[in-house]
Amino acid sequence: MVDREEDIAVVGIGCNFPGDNSKAGKTHTTKAALIGGLNAFDHKFFGITDGEAAQMDPQQKLLLECSYRALEDAGIPMEKASATRTGVFIGLMNKDYELTLIHNSPTTITHYNGTGSAMSIAANRISYTFNFTGPSLAIDSACSSSLVALHYACQAVRQGDCEMALCGGVSCILEPRVFVALSKAKMISPEGTSKPFSSRADGYGRGEGCGIVLLKPLRKAVNDNDHVWGIITKTAINHDGHTVTPITKPSMAQQEELLHTIYSTQIDPPHVQYIEAHGTGTPVGDPTEAGSISRVIAKARPPGSEALCIGSVKGNIGHTESAAGVAGLIKVLLMMHHETIVPSLFYSEDSASIDAKALNLKVPTTVEKWEKTGPVGRAAVSLETKSRSKLLKFS
Incomplete structure (x- = not known):
């Protein structure tokens, strides 16, 4: 085995x-x-x-x-x-x-x-x-x-x-x-x-x-x-249960619990360089997801470190529903391959639904070089409906 x-x-x-x-x-x-x-x-x-x-x-x-x-x-x-x-x-x-x-x-x-x-x-x-x-x-x-x-x-x-x-x-x-x-x-x-x-x-x-x-x-x-x-290092799944209503509303508490499960062993949150978020473009879902990512990962970074980059492929190709997670995965793999972080469409600082600075997050608006901070680069593809996540790395 x-x-x-x-x-x-x-x-x-x-x-x-x-x-x-x-x-x-x-x-x-x-x-x-x-x-x-x-x-x-x-x-x-x-x-x-x-x-x-x-x-x-x-x-x-x-x-x-x-x-x-x-x-x-x-x-x-x-x-x-x-x-x-x-x-x-x-x-x-x-x-x-x-x-x-x-x-x-x-x-x-x-x-x-x-x-x-x-x-x-x-x-x-x-x-x-x-x-x-x-x-x-x-x-x-x-x-x-x-x-x-x-x-x-x-x-x-x-x-x-x-x-x-x-x-x-x-x-x-x-x-x-x-x-x-x-x-x-x-x-x-x-x-x-x-x-x-x-x-x-x-x-x-x-x-x-x-x-x-x-x-x-x-x-x-x-x-x-x-x-x-x-390389897929770890995956985890959970469900919101009764932590929030109605059934379609995301739970920040369960999203945070899921992220703690992912990052409690093997990988320290400060080492994560990019999060491919669910990011559907809904007034409730996006702030909830950004908040959970901030509390577990972004704010765990050492003082003075760069803000955590997050993005969503859905601004590019729409929400492909049951194919959405793998679309985000493939996007991240291609960004890793080309050592490039691509911009998130429709976002600008003056029209944001989240306070990125307060959350220690950064939504890229221009093409950026993906600089590895160590021997490997790390990213996560995160938080589809009712909470799923995986951690990736590349060398």
């Missing part, structure tokens, strides 16, 4: 990301960050028949494509990956494709409708197509789905349940009813854009996307001469 405390290496990446409400049944937003070519899918490449491909949720198609890209990025041919004890852990929450089937005539239903729309098959189809024999799970924990999937993937690799793991998330927007629900809950931006940590924040802008990363034990990745994008 692999040592449970062993670091996990990210050795492959595959992704595809973009970029009158009082009446019943109406949505108050007119924009979303969508991706093109959802059905531009080479089904024959994956051994899928015409009839089955025609009944597949586009989310399943994106997952197959991005899984292949992650293996390709890692330099692992499909033939070499076949019959390995590789696990698959996929986060997804949107059922738009299944909802569209409600309008179909019963006479058009085939045996492919079930597998084409089942959320469980989203993970299982990857395992079947690539002939993987490790655990294969679909996980729905709303906007934290892909980070929770990564948490369990890391656990499975450390426990020896699988030798490698493909994990990530996907989200496709195919019909308007979720927009209506979010509009009624005052959660979505009328402008259709997320504005993290800005006083202009008026809800989140929805986005589509898919992201997959390939994980291996670090020592095996080193022995195999893999390109290591980053």
Whole structure:
């Protein structure tokens, strides 16, 4: 069994990301960050028949494509990956494709409708197509789905349940009813854009996307001469319970507890250089998250040290919901690779929803060089809905 405390290496990446409400049944937003070519899918490449491909949720198609890209990025041919004890852990929450089937005539239903729309098959189809024999799970924990999937993937690799793991998330927007629900809950931006940590924040802008990363034990990745994008040191998850109401409201206390769990061992908070926040651009969520990050990490830094940088990819590509966590992860891995901290869009000091100086935080507004303060650089991808977090480092 692999040592449970062993670091996990990210050795492959595959992704595809973009970029009158009082009446019943109406949505108050007119924009979303969508991706093109959802059905531009080479089904024959994956051994899928015409009839089955025609009944597949586009989310399943994106997952197959991005899984292949992650293996390709890692330099692992499909033939070499076949019959390995590789696990698959996929986060997804949107059922738009299944909802569209409600309008179909019963006479058009085939045996492919079930597998084409089942959320469980989203993970299982990857395992079947690539002939993987490790655990294969679909996980729905709303906007934290892909980070929770990564948490369990890391656990499975450390426990020896699988030798490698493909994990990530996907989200496709195919019909308007979720927009209506979010509009009624005052959660979505009328402008259709997320504005993290800005006083202009008026809800989140929805986005589509898919992201997959390939994980291996670090020592095996080193022995195999893999390109290591980053190293996952620790992950943790929790839930708010009754600490706050309603169920959709974030709890600062539980976010702080989660961060203490992450930073109580192995890594000192002062060593963290960047936090990729959940940062959806909501008036309640952003200040809550910034406050918890400040109290546990930013204010634990030695006097005179630089403020802690935080940002959110949602200003760039929208909130991709069940793919949001892996989108943030991939952003951080790319920033590490290029040794560059990118600006957070829609934020400026004169239009901030947080007092960054008082919190000892810094939201970058220009491109900055990522200077490592020691032998490794460290960042965290943090705090999806109901609290999830992971710690990354690069050397």
